[in-house]
Amino acid sequence: MLLVASFLVAFGTYFFLKPCNIAAGGISGAAIxxxxxxxxxxxxxxMMGFEIFFFTLGIIVIGPVFGGKTIFCSFSISIIIWIMQNMYPNVKSFSNDTLMQLIFGILICGAGMGIVFNKNASTGGTDIIAKIINKYTKISIGKCVLIPDITVAIFATIVFGVDKGMYAILGIILNSTIIDRVIISLNTYKHVAIISSKGEEIKNYIMKELDRSATIYSAxxxxxxxxxxxxxTVLDRKQFLRLKEYIVKIDDKAFITVNEVNEVLGEGFSSMV
Known part of the structure; x- marks a missing residue:
């Protein structure tokens, strides 16, 4: 997942943002x-030069596990972009519309970054600063990304002009929103309530086949x-689909209610710390 996410960030940066000189934050923007x-x-x-400094900072402040994942992602992105640059040295914009280039580039990069942050890693560079801010303030990671990236956008305005700078600021805002939406989407669970004549079989299936627990109420x-x-019980999407298929097979008259929850804390899910 981290490698796929790294490829998305590299692809969006090199083929969409770079041709238009859109420095939409991060070390990729600074590198542009x-x-x-x-x-x-x-x-x-x-990008590699920036990574060496920032991942050292991440290891010291956040920890070695985060640092190790970040090293993998940041160097993967740098190497992938380097390969792309050697294979396609004179890459041109897919569209003459800079706004379209920006939107598609940010959609691709934001999706990749959201996956990376969700795996308790970062793409390196200024995203490590965002992760550190998130650790101590509990502000959403997408909003934390805004803080260092705005600095890059200011320099983009000086180097590329006001128009490019405005595009960069728009890109940063879009990127922040997409990162938060991707993380929310990846952490959406199903809270399921079931009434069935085959309750014992369903409980056993949840515990033995889905490796989840359940709570029983008398009604x-x-x-x-x-x-x-x-x-x-609380399940991820794949587990819920498996459970629903199983219930249909053994009791098609079962009564089931389902609610989506965006965050689950505790054993087996996200840590409360």
């Missing part, structure tokens, strides 16, 4: 600015005044 001034220095090499039906068990 420097490359536009010093054409002989490859973007990938510039009384208003229509027939009969006693029932309500089985509640």
């Amino acid at each position: 600015i420097i490359n536009s001034i010093f054409h002989n220095i490859p973007i990938g090499m510039i 009384k039906g208003a229509y027939k005044n009969d006693e029932n068990e309500v089985i509640t």
